[in-house]
Amino acid sequence: GNDVWDWHERLAQHSDPxxxxxxxxxxxxxxxAHRACAQRISHWMRDCGFDEVEIDAVGNVVGRYKPATPDGKYLMTGSHYDTVRNGGKYDGRLGILVPMACVRELHRQARRMPFGIEVVAFAEEEGQRYKATFLGSGALIGDFRNEWLDQKDADGITMREAMQHAGLCIGDIPKLRRDAARYLGFIEVHIxxxxxxxxxDxxxxxVTSINGGVRYVCEMLGMASHAGTTPMDRRRDAALGVAELALYMEQRAARDGDSVATIGMLQVPGGSxxxxxxxxxxxxxxxAPTDAQRDAMVADVLAQLEEIAQRRGLQYKAELAMKVAAAPSAPAWQHRWEKAVDALxxxxxxxxxxxGHDAMKLHEIMPQAMLFVRGLHGGISHNPxxxxxxxxxxxxxxxxSHVLQQLAAE
Known part of the structure; x- marks a missing residue:
């Protein structure tokens, strides 16, 4: 635990200009800074005793600890090493460094498991420089979109140029796709x-499920008019329509207990x-934790949006910007985490x-389950x-380590 804590501190020395x-x-x-982190992680992996360490064609750092027999399957684990802007030290990185410490102990004991361990430090999960969230984990399931290569960052540098500058071989990206039959599953530790x-306390x-989510980019249209001379019953106030919708979303999500709904961006363009x-x-x-629960809430919110617009004499546009399926934990893998926690x-x-987490992407081709670690300061994240x-x-x-022992005994 002390060593892993120290690794976080040392990795946090690298930051963008x-x-x-x-x-x-x-x-x-x-x-x-990102490439320096990759180098640091790769050197630590070698020090920990991984048999193979590479930085792949999208910048993932991949360490493999071989199984006892050449035909053994692999357990995949890992998380991301990129951060949000002005973020924290543990988001993502905990899921890389914890399994590295476990492999180090196996190596120190000269122990091989019936299965291999593949730890992947995913290069891009946050989508901060380019709009390519889950790029690193997506590449492993064959979900890399070539149109991403033409995206430009704030300085006008395309992703293709950034990859070429980093010495990555773009032509090898399709080869990163994993054969799920060669893997037992994917587990992830995360703050x-x-x-x-x-x-x-x-x-x-x-973790029982990674919530499925939808995002909409919307516009409410009314009639701009004089704030002093327009009577209250003659107004077509676009902002009030959205305010009413926001309060409904709060109530509707609370009704489910574990659903959440947010209007995170709200502005009156050119307002006075x-x-x-x-x-x-x-x-x-x-x-929401299931797609059905999410979809029921979305249907209610969209119906309420329509009703508010009709009643207030407004028009609206609602464009679906993102839809991600929920990723329920595989029951057998969730049970292994539960047995491990109980044993402690x-x-x-x-x-x-x-x-959202990298586990959501791997969920598309293999069973997955996650373990959360408590955060301090009220559990705040994406924050220093x-x-x-x-x-x-x-x-x-x-x-x-307990989950590894369970798998070895099965």
Whole structure:
């Protein structure tokens, strides 16, 4: 646990220009800081005793610890090493460094398992420099879109140029696709990124499902008019229509208990203090542990949007910007995490993940299950205050090792 905590501190020394000078952690796809992190991780993997270590065609760092017999399957695990802007040290990286410590112990004991262990430090999960979220894990399931190569970052550098500058072989990307028949499954350790475990004072949580989500980019259209001379019953206020919808979304999501709904962007373009808003741009983000639960909420919200617009004399546009399926944990793999947590004397607490993870991509081709580790400071994440303790990390290492022992005994 202490070593893994130290690795996080050392990895956090690398940060993009403009942030490093302020003491902030920002590592975006294929920047110098990103490539330095990849080198650091690859060297640590070799030090830990991995048999093969490579940086692949999209920048993933892949370490393999071979099985006892050449025909043995592999367990895949890992997470991402890129960060959001001014983010935290543990988001993603915990899921790389915890299994590395477990492999190091196996190597120290000169032990081989009946299966191999493949740890993947995914190059791009956050989608900060380019709009290519889950690029690293997506490439492993054959989901790399060539149109991404033409995207430009804020400095006008295309992804293709960034990859070529980093020495990556774009032509080899299709070869990264994994044959699911060669794998037992995928497991991921991740900091919770929320307040639940912290409030319950429980160090570990077993993930039941990664929430499925939809995002809409929307516009409400009314009539701009004089704020002083337009009577209240004659107004077609676009912003009030959205405000009413926002309150409904809050109530509708709360009805399910574990659904969430958010209007994260809300603005009146060209608005003035003395003008009734004629237009309001807004976003909608809705997530739930199952697709059916999510879709029922979305249907209700869209119906409410229609009703509000009709009643208030407004028009609207709602464009679907993203739709991601829920990723329920494979029952057998979730049970292995539960057995591991129970063996450590930690209460078994089951919970959905509201955030997206690389495990969602691997879920498309193989069984997956996740373990959450409690975060400090109210569980805040995507924030410099994101934190963990060596003691909680030690429990995560022990739980991961326990799952390895379970698999070996099966």
């Amino acid at each position: 403009g942030y490093a000078e302020k003491g902030q952690l920002t590592v975006t796809y294929l920047t110098d 919770e990124q929320g307040p639940v475990l912290n409030e319950l 429980i160090p570990l949580g077993v 203090i003395n003008v009734v808003p004629g237009k309001c741009s807004f976003s909608m983000d809705m997530r 004397g930690v209460p078994i607490y089951r919970m959905p993940s509201g955030a 205050l994101e934190s963990s303790t060596a003691d909680d990390i030690q429990l995560a290492v022990d739980a991961f």
